[in-house]
Amino acid sequence: MKFLSSLFAIAACGLLAASVFAAEQAPQLSGCAAKRQDITTQIENAKAAGNAGQQAGLEKALSEMNANCTDADLLKQQEQKVLDAKREVSRRQADLNKAMSKGDPEKIDKRKDKLAESRKELQDEQEKLEKVQPDEDDD
Template identity: 80%
Template sequence: MKFLSPLAVLAAVGLLAGAAFAAEPAPALSGCAVKRQDISTQIEHAKAAGNSDQQAGLEKALSEVTANCTDATLLKEQEQKVFEAKREVSRRQADLNKAMSKGDPEKIDKRKDKLAESRKELQDAQTELEKVQPDQDDE
């Protein structure tokens, strides 16, 4: 009986460990994998909505991403978008400063709205960049 007891404990521990490993979340997707997953999700939504034209377009986009996307080019493209968005925010800030120096309340309000829009686009671009960047924790 003493022999079976440690064997039973070992088997139980083995089963629990296997279940624990199976319960671990899958690693987060990044780069082109995220892009493919997003398009696949959109394809499923198009199928559910019965939108065959949209589905066909998305399937073409998915095949192009699968064939041509590399994480390095995707990262470079997104970094360029962030750079351009920062430049746009700077330009809008200069426009606002100019309007404020002239004191025209209508132009000031318009420039503030444009600046807020540009800042939102910058934030969106930075969020997308975070999605495609490789994890920095591993380095």
């Protein structure tokens, strides 16, 4: 009996490792293809959950995305988001500097927290930008 349960555990681990390995081998999608894949996955999850309303909304979003999405537009939009996030970080840094010059510890802490939040948002937007940028080796 122990032998069978050990055999089953080893087989399960092997299947899990194979699926992880297969996932690592899949090429990373970018741009509109990545958005399309993300929406498709959400549609499948909505179907599995029996959420017809969400599924219908996602199918409409997929249809609109297919009709209107271009990688160039997506890249331009993401570059603008990164620029906006950089401006926000600069503004928050100026707010912190001003609070530091006044010496109010409570305001300084508040401004530090807001600056850290803005830097995190900037980092997130830069990571998204990297995902939508075309690969250099695809040329």
